[in-house]
Amino acid sequence: MRRSRLPETADAPSDWRVIRTLWPYLTEFPGRVTVAMLCLILAKLAGVLLPMMMKHLVDDLTPGKHAIVVVPMALLLAYGALRFANVMFGELRDLVFGRVAERAMRRAALKVFEHLHRLDLEFHLTRRTGGLSRDIERGVSGINSLLRFMLFNILPTLLEIALVAAILLFNYGASFAVITLVSVVLYIAFSVTITEWRNKYVRAANTLDSRANTRAIDSLLNYETVKYFGNERHEAAQYDRALADWEVALTQNRLSLSALNGGQSLIVAGSLTWMMILASQRIADGAMTLGDFVAINAYMIQLFVPLNFLGFVYREIRRSLTDMGRMFGLLEQHAAITDAPDARALRSHSVGVAFDHVRFGYGAKRTILHDVSFEIAPGRKLAVVGPSGAGKSTLARLLFRFYDVQGGAVRVDGIDIRQLTQDSLRAHIGVVPQDTVLFNDSLFYNIQYGRPGATREEVERAARLAHLDGFIAQLPDGYETQVGERGLKLSGGEKQRVAIARALLKDPAIMIFDEATSSLDSASEQAILAALREVARSRTTLVIAHRLSTITDADEIVLLDGGRVAERGTHAGLLAAGGAYARLWALQQKDRAGEK
Ligand SMILES: Nc1ncnc2c1ncn2[C@@H]1O[C@H](COP(=O)(O)OP(=O)(O)O)[C@@H](O)[C@H]1O
Ligand SMILES: [Mg+2]
8 A cells, every 4th residue: 555645735744843853953053052142132131221221311411300510421322332232232143143044044955855855756746846846945944034033033022021021110110010011912912813813814825826836837837838739828817817816815915914013003002102191190290200201111112113023023933834844844754665774785787687476556546567577687688568558667667666566576686676775776777768858957967967977088988879979069069058948959869869878877787778769760770779789788678669670689578568468588489479569560560661
């Protein structure tokens, strides 16, 4: 039974799990974290002393109370110094902590990327690649915003609330401190509740945004197909439908934000007025000075400035956590194909391949291969032929262990490949796939990819063997020609030859050619076949072929039909048997005669 895939958004770990996962990434620079915390505390201390300074200045400068003997120079200078310290330590904190966040982002992105390459083919076929890269991008920027908001907003604000409450309590008695705390608690509770409520609108907007994006990307990737069918209008209509949903979500998003801001302002204005009334009564009673009035006002305003962003900050933090959760959730995806704990490395250079009563299906419902058995002795060549959909490419994928068999075994060098390390197994196998996809880079890069680090001579030799040299010589930019996204600027045949060249460069013990010459014309095919025969001579080779004329020299030919071995033998033997192979051969010979 294959494990089922979770839907794309449902596999996020809880917030605490996310924070626990993030934690190790922050411990790389403990010194920086400590200094940043110190700066945070110093900045806030300077900040809460400011209104006190203001109070003394106002009191000293108030005319009438007592004659101004000297301008309170020291106080003014101290006020200036505190203001500077407040900003300076804040800047210093950003400066020191920035590195911590940036390194954490880098490490996390790399870790997820590496993990994605460890996951199996089925995972990648099921997932949308655009969605994956968005998950990483958002998760990484989520780390940044979470840390920034925590350190630059939440922590300083909490510290400030505590300090201000203490100062008010100490200087002006309980009522001021209580009003402050009550209004702050009310404010936070309101912001969090409303933010939670409007979260669904925010999330909907995000989902719809991503849906519209995926549509656009998919449509642009299929540019040629769209043109072939003249479906530009259809594509535009579909994109617009996605955009329209997004538009509605944005409107709801905006309206609910206004509700949040309105409520917050009401709470701030209410508590500020209440306090001012209280303070002015005290002044009237002579229990407070004008300076106190100014100081209390300054404290309240100073306190609510960062809280003003609370709804936004809370939402951003939640969003960051969700985004990070989705990214870290990828790390919790386990590959279906893993190395056995006691897996061995394949070392031998001359290895045989055996399929032993292999049964396999991509899903549980449909079996693709039924009881398939064959053997390729070291250095020998086996050809598989058969109609499209018979399961030929599946054989190649099983040998490369992109999937595990459900019955029987695939053996290399006599060892069940599930007992081998994937790295060593795959290092022994060169594949020229049926559809070659290239990197959006130069021809040279794409060929050299077969063995990064190969010299220029080696790359050119491989290109010659694959009969690419003539083509490259015609190109104005030669090896530096850019092949376009997925290699779209090359013809099918050219791409296949690049694939052949890089497989040759890899120089593996086992070669798989999956209809590797199907996109070539007969002349190039013959030329390359000679080269391939040369290559195959010393290697164990599995050739999947469409044109039978290309595999007449195989040591054994297997005719696969509907996932079963229908016929097997040498070319001559199969012809003599007069079965399906012989009929197919006759058919293809007639076609070739017709071509001439
Ligand atoms: N990843 C996949 N998931 C489900 N079915 C698949 C997958 N890949 C191939 N198939 C199905 O398996 C069958 C055999 O495919 P394949 O081995 O590629 O055939 P071919 O003999 O033409 O190379 C086909 O019917 C195909 O639709
Ligand atoms: Mg195929």
